[in-house]
Amino acid sequence: MQRKYYSLIPIMFLIVFLFACQEDEYSLPEPGTELQNDAIKRTLGPNVVGLNLEFAYAMALPQDEGKIVSAEVEASIAGAAGTYLENKSYYTNGSGDDIGVVVGGPSATTGKTTVVTFTKDTCAATLRYYYVIPEEARGNEVTFTFSAKASNGESVSYNMGPYAVANMDLKLDLVATDGAACYLSIADMALYDAAGAAANPDKIDLVYLYRSISGITFAHALVSPAAESQYLPGVNLPSGVNNSTKQMKAWDLRDQQLARLQYGVFIDDLDFQELDFAGAPNFAINMKAESGLWVETEDGKYRAYIFVNGVNNSNKNMTLSIKRYQMN
Amino acid sequence: MKISIKREQGSVLVEALSNRINFLEMRKYLIIPSVIIMFILGWVGCSDFPVDEDGLLITERAECYVSNFELLGADFQTVRTQNAVIDTTAQTIGVEVFFGTDLKNLYPQFSLVTDAKLDPKITGKVDFSDLANPKQWTVVSGNRQVRKTYTVFITVQQQQ
Numbered sequence: 380m381q382r383k384y385y386s387l388i389p390i391m392f393l394i395v396f397l398f399a400c401q402e403d404e405y406s407l408p409e410p411g412t413e414l415q416n417d418a419i420k421r422t423l424g425p426n427v428v429g430l431n432l433e434f435a436y437a438m439a440l441p442q443d444e445g446k447i448v449s450a451e452v453e454a455s456i457a458g459a460a461g462t463y464l465e466n467k468s469y470y471t472n473g474s475g476d477d478i479g480v481v482v483g484g485p486s487a488t489t490g491k492t493t494v495v496t497f498t499k500d501t502c503a504a505t506l507r508y509y510y511v512i513p514e515e516a517r518g519n520e521v522t523f524t525f526s527a528k529a530s531n532g533e534s535v536s537y538n539m540g541p542y543a544v545a546n547m548d549l550k551l552d553l554v555a556t557d558g559a560a561c562y563l564s565i566a567d568m569a570l571y572d573a574a575g576a577a578a579n580p581d582k583i584d585l586v587y588l589y590r591s592i593s594g595i596t597f598a599h600a601l602v603s604p605a606a607e608s609q610y611l612p613g614v615n616l617p618s619g620v621n622n623s624t625k626q627m628k629a630w631d632l633r634d635q636q637l638a639r640l641q642y643g644v645f646i647d648d649l650d651f652q653e654l655d656f657a658g659a660p661n662f663a664i665n666m667k668a669e670s671g672l673w674v675e676t677e678d679g680k681y682r683a684y685i686f687v688n689g690v691n692n693s694n695k696n697m698t699l700s701i702k703r704y705q706m707n
Numbered sequence: 708m709k710i711s712i713k714r715e716q717g718s719v720l721v722e723a724l725s726n727r728i729n730f731l732e733m734r735k736y737l738i739i740p741s742v743i744i745m746f747i748l749g750w751v752g753c754s755d756f757p758v759d760e761d762g763l764l765i766t767e768r769a770e771c772y773v774s775n776f777e778l779l780g781a782d783f784q785t786v787r788t789q790n791a792v793i794d795t796t797a798q799t800i801g802v803e804v805f806f807g808t809d810l811k812n813l814y815p816q817f818s819l820v821t822d823a824k825l826d827p828k829i830t831g832k833v834d835f836s837d838l839a840n841p842k843q844w845t846v847v848s849g850n851r852q853v854r855k856t857y858t859v860f861i862t863v864q865q866q867q
Contacts, residue, residue, distance in 0.1 A: 592866055593866065593867045594864065594865060594866045594867030595805070595806035595807075595864050595865065595866050596788075596805050596806060596864070597806065597807070600807070610807060627781050627782075627812075628780060628781055628782040628784075628809075629781075629782050630782040630783060630784050631783075658811050658812060658832075658834075659781075659809075659812070660809040660811065660812070662807060662809075663807075664805070664806065664807025665805060665807060670782070
């Protein structure tokens with residue numbers, strides 16, 4: 380390259396910088412002149428029957444155009460009892476708290492449709508919708524149509540979904556007590572005492588016990604009835620209770636729906652499908668708070684994840700929550 | 708006056724031509740040594756540190772021992788009740804595990820001296836349930852000349 384061309388390089392840089400630093404002029408966005416709406420889904424994780432799907436539905440129109448008359452949500456599958464649309468519009472104050480302002484009467488649900496009729500003269504509102512996932516939605520998809528009407532005759536709608544509903548079941552905060560309600564049935568997702576276990580021996584999959592034994596760390600345990608007797612010290616099993624449940628201990632798996640803690644971890648149907656219980660033991664000793672246990676019933680019908688919400692050495696009990704998946 | 712201008716132009720032309728020749732000659736002297744240096748570097752780089760069948764460097768280190776041992780359960784938490792006892796002379800590792808440890812599904816972890824490797828490799832869960840026949844692993848030194856077989860003895864915490 381000839382030397383005279385080198386002098387062009389600074390000029391080229393100057394040109395590039397000049398154009399790169401040029402800012403586009405900011406212009407205020409023009410507000411729409413008609414009724415508008417928007418929606419977001421607030422809940423995360425798998426959609427489990429019995430839990431809520433929560434949405435925030437916002438609607439607004441210019442003040443001089445009129446006021447909002449009503450807001451409505453239509454679900455493709457009717458929600459279970461407890462489904463409702465908030466009659467309060469929320470805003471967040473300076474402290475970060477959500478403050479509700481009543482804008483209408485309590486919602487009325489008829490079949491798949493939930494309606495709030497506005498009583499306040501307002502041109503903007505954000506209502507929350509809580510959809511309790513019904514049994515009919517298990518394994519299916521559900522969609523929602525949010526809509527709003529204004530006093531000037533305008534109406535808008537917003538579609539959300541489809542959302543897949545999981546096949547698994549969920550049971551929270553069962554309290555197992557040593558020597559009392561200590562027989563856990565995965566099929567029923569319930570705890571039984573000795574009399575209850577004797578009445579349903581084939582449904583008992585695990586026995587909870589707490590032992591403080593010198594020289595070893597036993598503490599809180601979930602043991603199959605068919606496990607070796609050294610893992611069931613001092614336990615007299617009711618007649619016929621003899622299932623052998625496969626178990627795998629887990630740590631750092633604090634499912635948010637079971638633990639209700641700050642961790643964004645969720646167990647879904649797929650996790651149960653991909654488990655490999657080959658060679659798994661039938662006992663779990665020294666279970667700690669916030670630990671977990673994958674289990675498979677002896678007949679292979681159910682797989683479950685048992686999360687230990689808490690343990691109490693004095694009262695010899697354990698609080699546990701379960702997600703259960705029925706295998707084909 | 709005109710003659711002197713022509714002379715000056717002529718001398719500038721000669722000078723530029725001479726610079727061009729110098730540059731070409733210099734390039735010739737640069738290219739040849741560069742090729743030779745690269746060839747030498749390539750030769751030395753490939754021959755000094757060979758790699759073994761696992762793609763690991765074979766070095767000159769002859770040290771061959773286990774420096775630390777860990778044993779994890781299926782939940783990836785330790786199952787040891789205390790630190791493992793490593794005897795590098797007797798080539799043994801003694802570990803006491805908690806009562807109720809699932810011995811069939813354990814993950815052993817060896818820390819070795821620099822450049823050494825383990826044979827056989829640990830690729831997943833290991834079954835330690837046959838306490839009468841303890842598991843063995845061989846440590847191979849960095850120069851791959853020294854091999855020492857360690858035996859892992861497991862004992863289970865017992866009631867007092």
